[in-house]
Amino acid sequence: MGQAKKEILALNAFSLKNQAKLSDDVERLVLRRRHSFGATSVLFYEHPLHVVGAKGATLTTADGKTYLDLYNNVPSVGHCHPRVVEAVSRQMGLLNIHTRYLFDVGHDYAERLLAYFPAPLTNVAFTCTGSESNDLALRLVREATGGLGVVVTATAYHGNTTAVTEVSPSSYKTGAPPAYVRTVPPPHPGNYGADVAGGFAAAVGEAIAAMKAEGIPFAALLVDSIFSSDGVYADPPGFLAAAVDKARAAGGLFIADEVQPGFARTGTHMWGFARHGVVPDVVTMGKPMGNGFPMGGVVTRPDLLERFASAFGYFNTFGGNPVASAAGLAVLDVIAEEGLKENARKVGAHIVERLAYLRGSCPAIGEMRGSGLYLGIDIVSPQDGSPDPEGASRLINALREKQILIGAAGPLGHVLKVRPPLCLSIAQADIFADAMEAILKR
Amino acid sequence: MGQAKKEILALNAFSLKNQAKLSDDVERLVLRRRHSFGATSVLFYEHPLHVVGAKGATLTTADGKTYLDLYNNVPSVGHCHPRVVEAVSRQMGLLNIHTRYLFDVGHDYAERLLAYFPAPLTNVAFTCTGSESNDLALRLVREATGGLGVVVTATAYHGNTTAVTEVSPSSYKTGAPPAYVRTVPPPHPGNYGADVAGGFAAAVGEAIAAMKAEGIPFAALLVDSIFSSDGVYADPPGFLAAAVDKARAAGGLFIADEVQPGFARTGTHMWGFARHGVVPDVVTMGKPMGNGFPMGGVVTRPDLLERFASAFGYFNTFGGNPVASAAGLAVLDVIAEEGLKENARKVGAHIVERLAYLRGSCPAIGEMRGSGLYLGIDIVSPQDGSPDPEGASRLINALREKQILIGAAGPLGHVLKVRPPLCLSIAQADIFADAMEAILKR
Numbered sequence: 001m002g003q004a005k006k007e008i009l010a011l012n013a014f015s016l017k018n019q020a021k022l023s024d025d026v027e028r029l030v031l032r033r034r035h036s037f038g039a040t041s042v043l044f045y046e047h048p049l050h051v052v053g054a055k056g057a058t059l060t061t062a063d064g065k066t067y068l069d070l071y072n073n074v075p076s077v078g079h080c081h082p083r084v085v086e087a088v089s090r091q092m093g094l095l096n097i098h099t100r101y102l103f104d105v106g107h108d109y110a111e112r113l114l115a116y117f118p119a120p121l122t123n124v125a126f127t128c129t130g131s132e133s134n135d136l137a138l139r140l141v142r143e144a145t146g147g148l149g150v151v152v153t154a155t156a157y158h159g160n161t162t163a164v165t166e167v168s169p170s171s172y173k174t175g176a177p178p179a180y181v182r183t184v185p186p187p188h189p190g191n192y193g194a195d196v197a198g199g200f201a202a203a204v205g206e207a208i209a210a211m212k213a214e215g216i217p218f219a220a221l222l223v224d225s226i227f228s229s230d231g232v233y234a235d236p237p238g239f240l241a242a243a244v245d246k247a248r249a250a251g252g253l254f255i256a257d258e259v260q261p262g263f264a265r266t267g268t269h270m271w272g273f274a275r276h277g278v279v280p281d282v283v284t285m286g287k288p289m290g291n292g293f294p295m296g297g298v299v300t301r302p303d304l305l306e307r308f309a310s311a312f313g314y315f316n317t318f319g320g321n322p323v324a325s326a327a328g329l330a331v332l333d334v335i336a337e338e339g340l341k342e343n344a345r346k347v348g349a350h351i352v353e354r355l356a357y358l359r360g361s362c363p364a365i366g367e368m369r370g371s372g373l374y375l376g377i378d379i380v381s382p383q384d385g386s387p388d389p390e391g392a393s394r395l396i397n398a399l400r401e402k403q404i405l406i407g408a409a410g411p412l413g414h415v416l417k418v419r420p421p422l423c424l425s426i427a428q429a430d431i432f433a434d435a436m437e438a439i440l441k442r
Numbered sequence: 443m444g445q446a447k448k449e450i451l452a453l454n455a456f457s458l459k460n461q462a463k464l465s466d467d468v469e470r471l472v473l474r475r476r477h478s479f480g481a482t483s484v485l486f487y488e489h490p491l492h493v494v495g496a497k498g499a500t501l502t503t504a505d506g507k508t509y510l511d512l513y514n515n516v517p518s519v520g521h522c523h524p525r526v527v528e529a530v531s532r533q534m535g536l537l538n539i540h541t542r543y544l545f546d547v548g549h550d551y552a553e554r555l556l557a558y559f560p561a562p563l564t565n566v567a568f569t570c571t572g573s574e575s576n577d578l579a580l581r582l583v584r585e586a587t588g589g590l591g592v593v594v595t596a597t598a599y600h601g602n603t604t605a606v607t608e609v610s611p612s613s614y615k616t617g618a619p620p621a622y623v624r625t626v627p628p629p630h631p632g633n634y635g636a637d638v639a640g641g642f643a644a645a646v647g648e649a650i651a652a653m654k655a656e657g658i659p660f661a662a663l664l665v666d667s668i669f670s671s672d673g674v675y676a677d678p679p680g681f682l683a684a685a686v687d688k689a690r691a692a693g694g695l696f697i698a699d700e701v702q703p704g705f706a707r708t709g710t711h712m713w714g715f716a717r718h719g720v721v722p723d724v725v726t727m728g729k730p731m732g733n734g735f736p737m738g739g740v741v742t743r744p745d746l747l748e749r750f751a752s753a754f755g756y757f758n759t760f761g762g763n764p765v766a767s768a769a770g771l772a773v774l775d776v777i778a779e780e781g782l783k784e785n786a787r788k789v790g791a792h793i794v795e796r797l798a799y800l801r802g803s804c805p806a807i808g809e810m811r812g813s814g815l816y817l818g819i820d821i822v823s824p825q826d827g828s829p830d831p832e833g834a835s836r837l838i839n840a841l842r843e844k845q846i847l848i849g850a851a852g853p854l855g856h857v858l859k860v861r862p863p864l865c866l867s868i869a870q871a872d873i874f875a876d877a878m879e880a881i882l883k884r
Binding site for chain 2: 040042051052054074092124131132167170242292293321
């Protein structure tokens with residue numbers, strides 16, 4: 001899997017070998033980048049984009065072209081949304097301080113956010129990123145259970161800290177997570193047969209039993225509730241419940257990573273876990289929470305925070321500051337006032353409908369999965385239906401030539417990942433479907 | 443030490459027991475806070491502050507009072523500095539995207555920042571917080587050395603992730619860091635005699651030898667280059683060099699945590715490590731980098747990033763985005779154009795001079811340490827000169843009554859910690875010194 005992941009990056013990323021073909025401005029920036037950023041910074045596309053502006057679901061490049069953005073789920077209510085820009089600008093000029101003083105906007109935001117969660121999830125701890133959120137979640141469940149072991153899916157990604165990388169098998173280029181991290185295949189009939197719920201729960205149970213047999217006490221089941229990096233697995237709604245029960249029966253807790261599915265993206269609920277009718281012990285948030293203002297959060301039960309706080313001092317300098325709170329409030333306002341949950345449902349369904357029709361004449365389009373504006377579209381060999389990562393990469397670069405930005409997911413990188421800003425219109429969805437048709441029928 | 447730390451928090455923090463004395467608006471916010479934030483959120487002062495605005499080195503509360511801010515080192519170029527507010531507002535409205543596309547401001551900032559570092563520190567990886575920076579630093583040194591062991595000071599604080607908490611003994615309320623983290627007393631004649639450099643280096647060497655004897659391979663020496671949470675240790679300049687040599691001779695690397703001393707605070711150099719004439723292998727940054735915009739960074743040698751990137755995929759969603767870059771550029775501009783390094787030197791020296799004079803008649807003022815606008819002032823028993831944490835806490839609350847905000851540091855909490863925005867004026871420094879005089883002579 002590490003090897004497969006390395007190939008995805010190689011397929012979909014810029015390589016210095018192509019450099020001669022670049023335009024002057026891009027070549028100059030690529031050279032500067034090589035000097036400053038070194039080895040950790042991956043650049044998208046054979047021909048990287050030099051971006052100068054963004055609005056709604058579009059990006060503009062230095063050569064004056066406009067690209068339709070089906071990739072970016074951070075500016076979730078739309079790039080540079082004026083409400084968020086105004087809220088951040090205004091608050092930046094008034095007060096930006098940490099949470100050891102009292103200020104109104106922080107409490108307004110905490111209460112507005114918590115109102116979206118079921119009991120007993122009544123406390124929030126603010127962080128700055130999804131990685132920090134998942135790191136804190138691991139600390140909470142380990143402190144509460146006395147356990148260390150975590151069960152995750154095989155190609156999971158939960159963030160970039162030391163501890164969170166250990167529960168992110170997709171980040172390993174060599175080696176593998178430690179023994180206290182166990183993986184299960186993602187929830188799909190191909191792995192578990194028709195009873196996905198039962199099969200997935202059984203696999204979780206076996207992973208827990210295996211770690212316990214080796215003397216590793218179990219702490220938690222941790223999943224992205226739409227299984228983004230595994231290739232997007234959303235159906236049938238409810239399938240998660242049996243696995244969560246299994247984890248709890250084994251004395252563990254359940255962490256729902258809502259960094260990707262959260263904030264209305266699934267089109268039916270505010271959170272991915274809600275589609276499955278489960279109530280997590282810990283919920284983690286990040287990416288879209290501030291529409292690009294760096295912020296994250298952990299919502300949990302008061303007893304878990306109390307237990308943790310009795311053992312450790314915890315403070316997050318920037319977490320929950322007035323500007324983050326103002327950004328977060330604006331995001332919640334825009335989601336509600338612009339009906340973005342319903343828009344995600346409607347436009348996502350339209351994309352599925354168009355591509356399902358197209359599949360009749362384009363056998364490269366395989367299974368489609370997902371919910372709302374988080375879709376995974378398998379790109380497969382027209383001959384035998386097998387996964388086709390090279391085809392997916394060609395498609396991604398061909399879509400870029402048609403000024404449409406999109407990415408890939410899954411262990412092989414053959415799953416086209418549709419996760420645009422939630423304001424994507426039907427007309428923009430049609431531009432994407434038309435482009436898919438033009439490319440795949442070529 | 444865990445116990446001592448617990449007491450600091452108890453001394454200096456709000457407790458629900460005092461609630462009856464609060465004003466209506468503060469009481470209402472405290473109650474809301476209890477419901478939303480739960481156990482992890484510590485609030486300053488017996489009478490918490492309800493803050494509504496901030497400017498320069500002052501905060502304004504809901505009751506219309508203005509407080510002089512000697513505590514906050516995040517809004518380092520001044521609260522709500524118009525240059526930073528303007529830069530963030532403008533860029534937020536134009537483009538805010540991740541670093542897998544090219545955009546000019548990110549490269550402008552990376553180059554401007556790197557110009558402040560000596561060779562061979564030519565690469566930067568952007569993060570969102572000091573915690574993320576130190577977490578990445580640990581990953582870099584462990585990957586490069588194959589070691590695990592880290593030497594830190596006894597009351598060190600480096601951040602809040604799982605891995606960084608392990609190297610932050612001050613965060614433990616119960617228990618202690620794992621065996622692969624070893625502590626040494628902070629660099630002070632009280633611990634090492636007159637030869638602080640030699641004594642500190644010897645202690646580092648012994649800690650490394652002790653971990654190696656237990657089969658733990660050594661990775662790095664990690665210090666905050668002004669030893670903030672230990673109680674502020676800055677002199678004599680150069681004392682760090684021998685300890686760094688010792689770490690390298692043992693096959694390890696040196697991480698300079700510049701989250702607190704960095705960005706001109708010491709008044710003589712841009713970075714705390716530079717005062718000691720050493721060149722770190724990894725430098726970590728956070729707090730003041732964006733004057734409150736959440737951003738951090740790791741500056742290091744290209745070979746360390748390459749080694750790490752060959753083993754792990756690393757990406758930081760918000761790190762180095764255009765808005766963070768714009769904020770960072772504005773901060774560097776303001777530091778240079780307003781002469782904040784020189785101001786920190788001058789105003790810090792003035793505070794030391796005034797308090798040294800005051801000490802003649804106020805024996806509660808003990809040793810003063812630090813550099814520029816990072817000062818540690820021991821508060822001691824006038825009778826026997828022993829550390830007086832209760833006296834420090836009374837002083838902090840008395841200063842709050844005089845509308846001056848300040849905090850404490852050190853294992854016992856008896857070190858008054860002066861670290862205001864770098865724009866603090868001589869007149870404001872005099873307000874502080876006058877208040878100290880009025881309180882201590884009472």
